Amino acid sequence: MSRALRLMRLSEVLRASDTTTVDALAETLKVSGRTVRRDLATLREQGLAITGESGRGGGLRLEGDRGITSVHLSLEEVVSLWLAARLSQRTSTLPWSTSASTALTKLLASLPRSRSRALTSLCRRVIIGPPPTARMLESLGEVPRDALAVFETCFTSRTAMAFDYRGREGRSSSRRVEPHGLLVQSPLWYVLAFDLDAHAPRMFRIDRLSKLRRLPSTPFEPRRTVIDALLEPGFDWQPLMR
Amino acid sequence: MSRALRLMRLSEVLRASDTTTVDALAETLKVSGRTVRRDLATLREQGLAITGESGRGGGLRLEGDRGITSVHLSLEEVVSLWLAARLSQRTSTLPWSTSASTALTKLLASLPRSRSRALTSLCRRVIIGPPPTARMLESLGEVPRDALAVFETCFTSRTAMAFDYRGREGRSSSRRVEPHGLLVQSPLWYVLAFDLDAHAPRMFRIDRLSKLRRLPSTPFEPRRTVIDALLEPGFDWQPLMR
DNA sequence: ATGAACCCTGACAGTTTCTGTCCGCATTGA
DNA sequence: TCAATGCGGACAGAAACTGTCAGGGTTCAT
Numbered sequence: 001m002s003r004a005l006r007l008m009r010l011s012e013v014l015r016a017s018d019t020t021t022v023d024a025l026a027e028t029l030k031v032s033g034r035t036v037r038r039d040l041a042t043l044r045e046q047g048l049a050i051t052g053e054s055g056r057g058g059g060l061r062l063e064g065d066r067g068i069t070s071v072h073l074s075l076e077e078v079v080s081l082w083l084a085a086r087l088s089q090r091t092s093t094l095p096w097s098t099s100a101s102t103a104l105t106k107l108l109a110s111l112p113r114s115r116s117r118a119l120t121s122l123c124r125r126v127i128i129g130p131p132p133t134a135r136m137l138e139s140l141g142e143v144p145r146d147a148l149a150v151f152e153t154c155f156t157s158r159t160a161m162a163f164d165y166r167g168r169e170g171r172s173s174s175r176r177v178e179p180h181g182l183l184v185q186s187p188l189w190y191v192l193a194f195d196l197d198a199h200a201p202r203m204f205r206i207d208r209l210s211k212l213r214r215l216p217s218t219p220f221e222p223r224r225t226v227i228d229a230l231l232e233p234g235f236d237w238q239p240l241m242r
Numbered sequence: 243m244s245r246a247l248r249l250m251r252l253s254e255v256l257r258a259s260d261t262t263t264v265d266a267l268a269e270t271l272k273v274s275g276r277t278v279r280r281d282l283a284t285l286r287e288q289g290l291a292i293t294g295e296s297g298r299g300g301g302l303r304l305e306g307d308r309g310i311t312s313v314h315l316s317l318e319e320v321v322s323l324w325l326a327a328r329l330s331q332r333t334s335t336l337p338w339s340t341s342a343s344t345a346l347t348k349l350l351a352s353l354p355r356s357r358s359r360a361l362t363s364l365c366r367r368v369i370i371g372p373p374p375t376a377r378m379l380e381s382l383g384e385v386p387r388d389a390l391a392v393f394e395t396c397f398t399s400r401t402a403m404a405f406d407y408r409g410r411e412g413r414s415s416s417r418r419v420e421p422h423g424l425l426v427q428s429p430l431w432y433v434l435a436f437d438l439d440a441h442a443p444r445m446f447r448i449d450r451l452s453k454l455r456r457l458p459s460t461p462f463e464p465r466r467t468v469i470d471a472l473l474e475p476g477f478d479w480q481p482l483m484r
Numbered sequence: 485a486t487g488a489a490c491c492c493t494g495a496c497a498g499t500t501t502c503t504g505t506c507c508g509c510a511t512t513g514a
Numbered sequence: 515t516c517a518a519t520g521c522g523g524a525c526a527g528a529a530a531c532t533g534t535c536a537g538g539g540t541t542c543a544t
Contacts, residue, residue: 002245002284002529002530002531003244003245003246003501003502003503003530004245004246004249004284005284005288007246007250008288021518021519021520022519022520023518023519031503031504032503032504032505033504034503034504034505034506034522035502035503035504037520037521037522038502038503038522041521041522042244042246042247045247045316046247046250046314046316047314047315047316047317047319048314049314049353049354049357051354052519052520052521053511053512053519053520054510054511054512054518054519054520054521055510055511055512055513055518055519055520056511056512056513056514056517056518056519057512057513057514057518057519058511058512058513058518058519058520059519059520060520063354072348072352073345073348074341076338076341077338077341077342077344077345077348078345079338079341080327080336080337080338080339080341080342080345081323081326081327081342081345081346083330083336083338083342084323084326084327084329084330084331084336084342085322085323085326085327087326087329087330087336088325088326088329088330088428089326091428091429092428092429092430092431093384093385093390093429094322094325094326094329094426094428094429094431095322095390095393095394095397095424095431096318096319096321096322096325096394097322097390099316099318099319099321099322100319100322100323100325100326102251102254102319103315103316103319103320103322103323104323105251105254105255105258106254106258106313106314106315106319107313108257108258109253109254109255109256109257109258109311109313110257110311110312110313113260116258116260117260120260142335143335148335148337148339151337152337152338155337182337184336186330186333186334186336187333187334187335188334189334189336189337244500244501244502245501245530245531245532263489263490263491264490264491265489265490273532273533274532274533274534275533276493276532276533276534277531277532277533279491279492279493280531280532283492283493294490294491294492295490295491295540295541296489296490296491296492296539296540296541297489297490297491297540297541297542298488298489298490298540298541298542298543299489299490299541299542299543300489300490300491300540300541300542301490301491302491
């Protein structure tokens, strides 16, 4: 039996038995005790909570197999983690950046198919752009907390929304839009929207919005074309997920 | 990465993605397509229902069996998520930022005690600082991939390490240190270390290191004093976790 | 009907990894 | 104090793995 298969069996045996010893495992798996220990170390690296108690009467046990069941994480929670991880990978070479990827894969893997579909399609609507230029950052305003919450629900539930927008020259205008996409150029971000009055794609910087509110309507169908129309080609625009 | 680990990752990636191709998998797993096929064959032997569709637009998919598995995240994986989430919360007001907090709390809560303790003590050694000044960013260099991996293991396993360091004036010196802490001022980061030769706390910017390698030694005991000695008081230094 | 984009499988040699053995150490309960 | 347990380093021979090459398919758009 190859090591790979043995590792799978080992984790099953551990799940099946309350406590056991290295020698017993060595017996069942037909390998030496040393090898069992090596395998245990590998599984622990993988995140399995296997504890060992020394001494007479001690032994090994797999702690409450309740690993983290991401079933309890909401869609928004997983998206937020995904966003954060991708952003930090994008902006710098930090330690454990590959670990973040594998962690997210595991999370996604554990979701039921319907949820993972929803998550994927949501992530595809989020675009990560290159860092903003100094000029873009000049007039950076505050993002009001409550507007954030409204945007979050409108974006995920695909609901049209209305707001007042301060243009670059200070002129204010009233808008009604469908939020198809989200462009992040941290710390800035933009709503990639379809303007229901102009009847064309438009983008809006989040800190220039005010009086944001939902519009009663049926959910719109997110269209990739709206997003693409707003992103100048040739730049490095990456969706949060492909 | 050993084959055993790769097989686990492969099954996770398959679960996570709706459909995918051999080439894509080869890319993510950093192995040749032939090897991916061999791994797929092994998983199929194990009973995983992986179907392949030939032809243009075809691909691989894992049938059924979703949501049964619980997620096991390694220490590094949880740390990386914390790091990423905290960083992005720190630098900007993005949507779903509160969701990230709750998600992380849930993650922490569901870890078995032994692991959560290890996680906490690791996170305490990571400090998040204010964004770097333009002057600090001037001479930003590349961080080599392999050095990262070495650092990660040394940091978590509390192992001393050795490297060559290019000082500000271009002078190079050879160092042997214990990595007690990690200071992040994204996209820069520093090793907060105890210099075994100077016998005093020193900090090193990561992109100035080269030829990083582990030193054979017994694990050192992380000391808070080493970290504190290097952080000028009065600034906004926040540990990743209190 | 051609080519591109997919999947599947066999053979081979070089390399990597794994395994058992032996060792010393720490912890625990009788 | 001893025996039963766990943990992990070092080593050399054995086994498994890997990339490459080379063949074979199927499906679809053009």
